[in-house]
Each structure stands twice: as structure tokens, then as C-alpha cells.
Amino acid sequence: MNKMTLGPLEKCPTGIEGLDELLNGGLPRGRPTLVCGSAGCGKTLLAMEFLVRGAVEFGEPGVFMAFEENGQELAQNVASLGFDLPGLIAAKKVAVDFVSVAREEIEATGEYDLEGLFIRLDHAINSVGAKRVVLDTVESLFSGLPHPMILRGELRRLFRWLKERGVTVIITGERGEGSLTRQGLEEYVSDCVILLDHRIVEQISTRRLRVVKYRGSTHGTNEYPFLIGEKGFSVLPITSLGLQHVARNERVSTGVPRLDAMLGGNGYYRGSTVLVSGTAGCGKTSLAAHFVDAACARGERALLFAFEESPSQIVRNMRSIGIDLQPAVDAGLLQFHAARPAMHGLEMHLAAMLRAIDEFEPAVVVVDPASAFVVAGNDYDVKAMMMRLVDYLKTKGITALFCALTAGEQLESSDLAISSLIDTWLLLRVIDLAGERNRALYLLKSRGMWHSNQIREFVLTDQGVDLVDVYVGPAGVLTGSGRMAQEAAEKAATLARQQEIGRRRRDLERKRLALEAQIAALRVAFEAEEAELEEAIRQGEDRESVLVEDRVDMARLRHADQV
Amino acid sequence: MAAKDPFNSPSDGQRTAPPTIWELRLYVAGRTPRSLTAFANLKAICEENLGGRYTLEVIDLLENPQLAAGDQILAIPTLVRRLPPPVRKIIGDLSNTERVLVGLDLRTARAVEE
Structure with a gap:
């Protein structure tokens, strides 16, 4: 079943907003991925969304093996995200197997193996033709079953077996002290590890996701915030968008x-x-x-x-x-x-x-x-x-x-x-x-x-x-009523200046009129004198001619020689 | 499996009275050496301590994988004491007889008998 190809690592898209971009396409196909984090950080939800989106969007049925919640609880929990788990189960797109490990009713008497778990998983995978498997949280086995050494060996065998089946697996693990998971699952699942974190800083919580490792693939290495919203998980924002935007002239x-x-x-x-x-x-x-x-x-x-x-x-x-x-x-x-x-x-x-x-x-x-x-x-x-x-x-x-x-x-x-x-x-x-x-x-x-x-x-x-x-002038920058007062003062000053100019203009006019009157008077006096003088000249000339005539008359009277 | 009347309804209403029939199931996966060992150990313990007052059903999950979920079987081999209640599970090859007896509450059962 496991295809051995030498091309680039085949990816299995999760369909989760932002996560596929971060993972450069998705989880490693046919390999197990460990999703770890502290309680309540969204591991189960991430895994469930991977499964549901696989079944709905990518036509890849899945098996959810729940060690902590039973099928009904799971269905209720994911219904709030709009996932219809019972419907998917009825349509044979998803199989849910609830594994209960009750320590108090189990007694160990010698060596055992986990073949029962293998068989159940195998049966579930076959029943829906699953391509995706979620084990949530496989570490619960450690609290329920004795002999941790046997368990470790069996888990190692389980992951190897899952790889051979060629299914893409998400294994969830609770975060431990000083290690990614309590039982050191990261030692077994070495292909891809995603760490979820839920931090409270100044009473405000922020969820963050980090891809700790991804063997054989590049991936975003930062811590990325994510949220669990009404439509499921979303990792945001997608890797730094960079400076590629087109500048517009509009x-x-x-x-x-x-x-x-x-x-x-x-x-x-x-x-x-x-x-x-x-x-x-x-x-x-x-x-x-x-x-x-x-x-x-x-x-x-x-x-x-x-x-x-x-x-x-x-x-x-x-x-x-x-x-x-x-x-x-x-x-x-x-x-x-x-x-x-x-x-x-x-x-x-x-x-x-x-x-x-x-x-x-x-x-x-x-x-x-x-x-x-x-x-x-x-x-x-x-x-x-x-x-x-x-x-x-x-x-x-x-x-x-x-x-x-x-x-x-x-x-x-x-x-x-x-x-x-x-x-x-x-x-x-x-x-x-x-x-x-x-x-x-x-x-x-x-x-x-x-x-x-x-x-x-x-x-x-x-x-x-x-x-x-604003008013910018010798008095500085003025605004508001200061500006208005200044403007009013300026207006008054301008008016005064204009009035002064008018006054001068009128003065000039008056002077010109006075001058013209004077000129007219002089001219009138001159004309009078001129007329008088001309009259005197004329009278003088008249007298002269009269004298000449008189002399001629006198001569004729005296019978003076004709000249 | 065949339907049995496990409670043996005691007429005197003694609720603590042990049932006469012990209903046991052994889950195995194929005829592995460990399964065979477990079966042999169980057989010996039952014959010695319960002699004829028990039923033993061996379920091979390789043949009936769908039965694993019902009794929440993970480990192989697992012995399930379905009756008397409460349900007890004993995992491993049953090589430690003492622990099997404690697990099955057989010590108490025998004490009551005697």
C-alpha cells in the first residue's frame, strides 16, 4: 500500500485555513504527524477538522480513534463548528471508535500485546476505506495499561504499521514537563510535529501554532496565531505576505x-x-x-x-x-x-x-x-x-x-x-x-x-x-477667535488706509479745481485787459487818421500847392 | 454467543450469593504461542477452582474483529469475566496464577463456598 516514490514528499492537505500554506501543502502523506499541546489548546479539534475536511473536501474517509471522549461527546463538541459527525458516520465517510481504558477493571498477569487495538483500527479503516486516521490521545494508554515498556514497544510497532498501511495519521499528545509530550511520543513520530500553545498574557489568551519539525519539507518556522471560530480552525495570517503588492495610481x-x-x-x-x-x-x-x-x-x-x-x-x-x-x-x-x-x-x-x-x-x-x-x-x-x-x-x-x-x-x-x-x-x-x-x-x-x-x-x-x-502673519500663527480678531483688526487697518487714500485723492482734486479756477480768472483778467488795450490802440489809430484828413482839408482850403 | 440465564435468580433474594455459572471470555488474535499459553493457563485455573461451574468462550479477533469494540479490547490476550459482576479484565498470558485468582475474585468465591 505504501507507495515508494522518490519525488518530493507527497502532501495530504488538511483543508484548514492557513495551515496548508504553512505546511507547504499539507501533512506528510502516509506518515504520522504528532500534534501536541497542553490541555484545552485545540488538539482534538484540529485533528477532527483534518478528518472531516478530508472526508468532505478531499474525498478521503477517515477513522477517529478516541481515547478520551466517546462518540456522542465528540459529535456534540464538533457540532459547534458546523461539522455533522453523525451524518458523516452514517454516510460511511468517517468511523469513530471510542477506546475506553479503565485502569480499575484491568489486572495484568504477564506479557501482552496491543493486537486488539491493531485489529480494531484495522477493522475501522477497512469499514470506511480510510485514508486518514486520528489517534486522540494515544497516551491515555499509559494510564490505563500496566508495563510501560511493553506499551512503548507496541506504540512503536503501531506507528510503523500505520506507515505501512499508507494512511496519513494525526496523533495527539498532551504536553509534558520539559518535553513535547508526557510519554515522549515525539521519539516515535519523527516526521512532522506541530505544537499548539495557549498562552495567557495579561489576562488575554492567544492561541499559537508552531511547526516544530517537518522532515523532508520546508515549512513556516514561526509561531503563528490561530483561532477556533464558528467555521473551525484557522491559522492566521498566512505566512508573512511580504511587499509584493501593486501600487496603484488611482x-x-x-x-x-x-x-x-x-x-x-x-x-x-x-x-x-x-x-x-x-x-x-x-x-x-x-x-x-x-x-x-x-x-x-x-x-x-x-x-x-x-x-x-x-x-x-x-x-x-x-x-x-x-x-x-x-x-x-x-x-x-x-x-x-x-x-x-x-x-x-x-x-x-x-x-x-x-x-x-x-x-x-x-x-x-x-x-x-x-x-x-x-x-x-x-x-x-x-x-x-x-x-x-x-x-x-x-x-x-x-x-x-x-x-x-x-x-x-x-x-x-x-x-x-x-x-x-x-x-x-x-x-x-x-x-x-x-x-x-x-x-x-x-x-x-x-x-x-x-x-x-x-x-x-x-x-x-x-x-x-x-x-x-490659519492666520500666519507678524503676530505668529493664529487660529480660532484669535485668527478672527486679527483678521478684523487687519480689515480695520485696511479700511483706514483706503479712507486715507480717498481723502488725499479728494484733496488733489480740490487743488486741481482751485488751480483751474485761478487760471480761468487770470485768463478772464487778461482777456479784459487785452480788449481794453486793443480798443485804445484802435482809438489811437482813428485819431491819427482824422488828423491826417484834417491836415488835407486845411491845405485845400488854403489852396496850397497840389502835391 | 448463546443466551444464558446468568443470574440463576436465587429465590431467597440473597443478592450477595455467588452465581453458580461463571461466564468467561478469552480474546485472542490468531493461534499465537502467547494465546495458547494463556488458554492453557486459564483452563488449568478454571478446572482447579471452578470445576464445571463456568463457561469459557474463546474469541479470535482475527476472525471477528468487530467484537473487539464491545468489550473494549485493546490488549491481547484479554480475559473478561462477564459474570459475576462487576466486569473484570485480566490481560497477559495468565502465567501468574495468583494474580489471575485475585483478578477473578476467585479467592472470595471459594471462601464463601467453604
Whole structure:
């Protein structure tokens, strides 16, 4: 039955979300894999899902040999994950054999072997034509049967026998002190060992999975978080997604026209990651709401993860600044996911978020506030988680907006230490001046696009967010009523200047008129004199001619010689 | 297996009274030397201590593998005392007679008889 091929190790897909990627295809086919971990870490569930998915998705029937729970208990336990065990048993796709080892009713008298177990297993395998086998937890034999040495030998024989049968096996084992399993099963099962861990850090539990070894295959070597959700096991996220995402040139509006203008006129890049950081009450959520509103108005889906406010609270509050998100919610374009940060560990949050993103397929994701996660994990973990989230969103081409609450003076280094992951960073800060607090918006960075270096005053009106130029002048940067007072003073000064100019202009006019009047008067005097003089000249000439005539007349009278 | 009336319903209502018939089953897997040893040991013990007041059924799991689950058989050979209750299991080749007698509660049984 055991195929001897010299090609690469044949894999047996588990069908478990994320695990196959981690294992580079699946468990080693035809070989046993040890799944170990402390009590309650999900060993049985992992094994059961391997079996059920094998039967349902890969057409490989399986045998579940349970040493700890009986068939009914098992069926109940996995029914919560949506597995119909009784149905699969009836359809002869899965066989469950409950092995009970009761120490109190067993007496040992000399040597024995486990042939009975072999026969039962063989019978179960034959009854469904099983390709997959789970032994959960074979170590119980040690508490039920005497002579550990015989048992060890028999288990060694069992694993060899299973290999010969060519079935892919999961053996579960309880974690021991200083070793992977209490009875050192890892010595016998040396092909693949998966360790499950369930850690509580600051009262928040996180499940983690690590592939300790995988003979003959590459595998992810890190500790990966996993969760047991409504649809079973999922190991998340799939190995680091890396930096392979395609950068897009398309832009999406921020929802605030003036902010679009600050970003070169078009808003954020699609698929980029935006951080809005600021102190409490500086308008982060409002800015996020604008972004979401704009996305929904374009007919895109938006997903809002709220960690501090309930959905209805957000909708109500945003209404006060003129943004009504309810129609988008009703139209199915906007979905809220609200949870308290301390509800789960980081990994669980991440897993739940990724799952929600996968299901809803939004174009826009808002996390408000991302800094809430600091409650649920330490800085390093938060950064690692944010990096994975950012990577995931970028791979999917989803534009993300993270709000982050900053405290105190360290405005330019966010608590999340994720600033380096961010493409566009808006800093909202409160300027405390002249007895009032006013909001201001800075554009700290925006990769790959022209952006304004100017501070804008950020005003929340009942029509939404408005960005106003701040007063920058000899008196410094002024905002709010200071800005208004300064502007009023300037207006007065301008008016005064304009009035002065008018006055001078009128003066000049008056002078010109006076001058012209003077000129006119002079001209009139001159003309009068001229006329007088001309009259005098004319009279003089008249007198001259009269004298001449008189002389002629006189001469004629005296009969003077004719000349 | 044949249906028997194991309780022998004592008319006086003595619940502690030992039954007259001991119902024993020996599970083996093929005619291995260990199975044969176990069978021989058991036969000798029963003849000496129960003489005729017992039934012994030998079940070869190689022939009837489906019977292994019913009595929760893992180890081979396993001797199951089905009656009198409670069910007792004795695993191994039954070479330690003393332990077999304790396991079967035969010492008590004989004491009651005497």
C-alpha cells in the first residue's frame, strides 16, 4: 500500500485555513504527524477538522480513534463548528471508535500485546476505506495499561504499521514537563510535529501554532496565531505576505474637498494606508466618517472597525456634524464591527478582522482607533499585528484609514510605532491659544504625491469638517477667535488706509479745481485787459487818421500847392 | 454467543450469593504461542477452582474483529469475566496464577463456598 516514490514528499492537505500554506501543502502523506499541546489548546479539534475536511473536501474517509471522549461527546463538541459527525458516520465517510481504558477493571498477569487495538483500527479503516486516521490521545494508554515498556514497544510497532498501511495519521499528545509530550511520543513520530500553545498574557489568551519539525519539507518556522471560530480552525495570517503588492495610481477622495486639495487635488492613493493621529477630541473619527461617507457615496463598500464606540453612537455623533451614515448602513454599503480591545488577544482581533474583510470585501477599511490594541498587547506585538494587517490590506488593494490616539507631547511618534508603515499621515492637534483650544491639521507625510506643507485650521461645522487657512502673519500663527480678531483688526487697518487714500485723492482734486479756477480768472483778467488795450490802440489809430484828413482839408482850403 | 440465564435468580433474594455459572471470555488474535499459553493457563485455573461451574468462550479477533469494540479490547490476550459482576479484565498470558485468582475474585468465591 505504501507507495515508494522518490519525488518530493507527497502532501495530504488538511483543508484548514492557513495551515496548508504553512505546511507547504499539507501533512506528510502516509506518515504520522504528532500534534501536541497542553490541555484545552485545540488538539482534538484540529485533528477532527483534518478528518472531516478530508472526508468532505478531499474525498478521503477517515477513522477517529478516541481515547478520551466517546462518540456522542465528540459529535456534540464538533457540532459547534458546523461539522455533522453523525451524518458523516452514517454516510460511511468517517468511523469513530471510542477506546475506553479503565485502569480499575484491568489486572495484568504477564506479557501482552496491543493486537486488539491493531485489529480494531484495522477493522475501522477497512469499514470506511480510510485514508486518514486520528489517534486522540494515544497516551491515555499509559494510564490505563500496566508495563510501560511493553506499551512503548507496541506504540512503536503501531506507528510503523500505520506507515505501512499508507494512511496519513494525526496523533495527539498532551504536553509534558520539559518535553513535547508526557510519554515522549515525539521519539516515535519523527516526521512532522506541530505544537499548539495557549498562552495567557495579561489576562488575554492567544492561541499559537508552531511547526516544530517537518522532515523532508520546508515549512513556516514561526509561531503563528490561530483561532477556533464558528467555521473551525484557522491559522492566521498566512505566512508573512511580504511587499509584493501593486501600487496603484488611482486616487480616492478623502471626503473633505480642502483636504483633497492639500493632497494635490485628488485625495489618497487607492490601496494606501492612512494614519490620522491626534490627541483626544481632535476630530479623528469625524475625518474617518467623511472618508467612509465619500466611499459609500461612490458606491463602494466600507468596513468600520470600532473599538471605542458602538455603531449607533458613531452614527448619532456623526449626524451632529452633518454626516448621516445610516443610509449607507441600510444600503449594505457600510458595515460596523465593534468590539472592546480587551475582548480578545491581538491575534484573535487580527483573525476576526481579516475574516470580516474577507467576507465583506470592502474597498475602504477604517480602524478607529488602532491605538486601542495597545491594551491588548505589547508594542512589539501591536506593531507586528499592524504590519500584517497593513500588508493584507495592501495586497487586497483596500484603502485603509487608521485612527490613532496620541498622548502628551510625542505627537510625531505614534504609540503604535507604525508610522513607518503609513503612506499618508495626517496629524490633528489642538492649538491652545488665548484661552481657547482650536484644532489644526498638519500633513506630516504623503508618499508619492505633492502635498501641502501648510497648517490648516480644522473646523467642525454642522456641514462637516472644514479646513480653513490659519492666520500666519507678524503676530505668529493664529487660529480660532484669535485668527478672527486679527483678521478684523487687519480689515480695520485696511479700511483706514483706503479712507486715507480717498481723502488725499479728494484733496488733489480740490487743488486741481482751485488751480483751474485761478487760471480761468487770470485768463478772464487778461482777456479784459487785452480788449481794453486793443480798443485804445484802435482809438489811437482813428485819431491819427482824422488828423491826417484834417491836415488835407486845411491845405485845400488854403489852396496850397497840389502835391 | 448463546443466551444464558446468568443470574440463576436465587429465590431467597440473597443478592450477595455467588452465581453458580461463571461466564468467561478469552480474546485472542490468531493461534499465537502467547494465546495458547494463556488458554492453557486459564483452563488449568478454571478446572482447579471452578470445576464445571463456568463457561469459557474463546474469541479470535482475527476472525471477528468487530467484537473487539464491545468489550473494549485493546490488549491481547484479554480475559473478561462477564459474570459475576462487576466486569473484570485480566490481560497477559495468565502465567501468574495468583494474580489471575485475585483478578477473578476467585479467592472470595471459594471462601464463601467453604
